[in-house]
Amino acid sequence: MSEPRGPALPRRTVRQRFTILYAVLFLLSGLGLLTLTNLLAGAGSTVPVPGQTSPVPRPGLAHVQERVHQLEAQLSEVHAVQSRQLLVGSVIALVVMAAISFPLGRAVAGRVLRPLRTITVATRRISAENLHERLAVPGPADEVKDLADTVDGLLERLEASFAAQRRFVANASHELRTPLTTMRASLDVAVAKPGPVPAQTLALADRLRTELDRVDSLLEGFLDLARAQHGELHDRVPVAFGTLVSESLAARATDIAERELTVEAHIQDTAWTRGSPPLLSRLVNNVIDNAVVHNRHGGSIRLTTGTTTATGTSTTTTTSTRTMTGDGTGNGSVRLVVETDGPVLDPAQVARLAEPFRRLVADRTGSETGAGLGLSIVAAVVSAHDGVLALHARPEGGLRVTVSLPSAPAPEGGAG
Known part of the structure; x- marks a missing residue:
């Protein structure tokens, strides 16, 4: 810290x-x-009065000279x-x-x-969603006009760059999935041929399927990261944040049991936010996956969700972190706090975990299924939803992940 x-x-x-x-x-x-x-004015007072230089007064003029001196x-x-x-x-x-x-x-x-x-x-x-706007400052061709025109030129280049990136993401989504699907189909055909299949071929097919799953997961992570970073959130709807957390925990019950992890969860089902359901679901899944995969065997996970009012009063017991003001409606923020066990981590390295492909020591990232994109996707999704992500190394060991998102009122009939 x-x-x-x-x-x-x-x-x-x-x-x-x-x-x-x-x-x-x-x-x-x-x-x-x-x-x-x-x-x-001072120089004007030094001009001598005529008649002052006469050393000897004339007879009969003594009275006049005395009067002159008085006047002077x-x-x-x-x-x-x-x-x-x-x-x-x-x-x-x-x-x-x-x-x-x-x-x-x-x-x-x-x-x-x-x-x-x-x-x-x-x-x-002007942001990534309205790069088509320009300053268009009127006025004479002076330094201020030159500055405005320079900024307009920069925005034009940024708009072209963002458009090229979006096209690349859309094309990559199709072009890269096609060969993956073809490779999976070829493996299935090769294994399903009549007659006995050598054990080495079956083992190789299983290994290739595993690697293809990793590539597919990595591709999916790239696409989610690019979408979140570009701010393409046109499908913002009310989302039951607590329900996403509950569903994600239930889906990972087998992995949690295999690693003999103890889960202590305090979930507030009435916590709602507004955003993209697929991206928010990916956010919650990545945070919980990180807590499961990068935990010691037999460790524990402490998970808390809740809402924080605009004045900072939390409705549940959570750890201290920076909170959002909300979405402008005074509703405060929705928070997800996940704490895990493990070795004592370097705070300087933890602060860089949200960067793509950033990993810590081998004993924490020993899993071969990770690509180093999990928390970077979380950071991008949180930023796209105007939220805050805080990563802290726990003094007793392990990591604390805090996600704060602007809260939203629950829709009518949408109980958590």
Whole structure:
């Protein structure tokens, strides 16, 4: 499990950076203007008054000269008062400019970034199911227009790529199954010929059938994985999730008995979700198959299903994991928790189990029937249904798999 991290620092957006930049530039311009004004005003006060350079007053003009000095003193005092008033006014103007510059800069930054926000919202809205949509941003041929056109070109290439993948999956489903069917028929014909069949031929036929079953299972896994990853969920209907779990456990009763496993199940039959029944059935089967096959002989399986309300209150006793908010209706989530026994696993390797063909140590993946696609298919199906898959290595050994899917109301007359 990941170690707890400290509180995340607030993310500084481009709009905040532009706001600070505009405000600082506005303040520096105002400060420079006010400084130049004060310097010019101060320079004007140093001009000498005519007649001050006369060292010796004329006779009879003493009274006039004294009056001139008084006027000069009064003028200097008035000029000093005006300078102080100009300085105070400049400081007040600078404070007012500082108060105005930030909201003004924020408004200007928002106006400049508005096309980018439009592009971001439109890009987030486009997914694998509507790649045919385009941004089609109007306006002059500037940098923003170039960015929008580049994103449109990328979406066009992605649409072509997804379409090619879908065609490949559809063709592979038919082309690869045909030779498998032919090979099985040829084996049956060869074994069913009249006359005694050598024991080596029968053994070889059985082995070939086993290998063909593995190839068929691998092909089916590829097709399910591709379908889930492409999000082709056009058949979303209410599904009784608890019923799927009960049916999957019943179908594997023989395998569970052969491995002498102890199953402790708490299944809530009223848990409903909405999605593709085949894919959800494959999800449940893969999770339970993983618990049966990759368990120690004589081990145990603890299985719990239930619903979690939008406030996080669970109706059954389950292990702690991250839950979904739901499907937007406030119904919360449906959860499946499966715990198995086994050796202590490396959490770093467990976190990568949802990748295709990812396996752990040989004592856990010693079965020759697995292809390493089980949990990767589970992860793809969960993601296609807007859910959450959590894999945790249990401290006492084994694995805990938690699946959370948006819950849905049960249809009328559809008791679990």
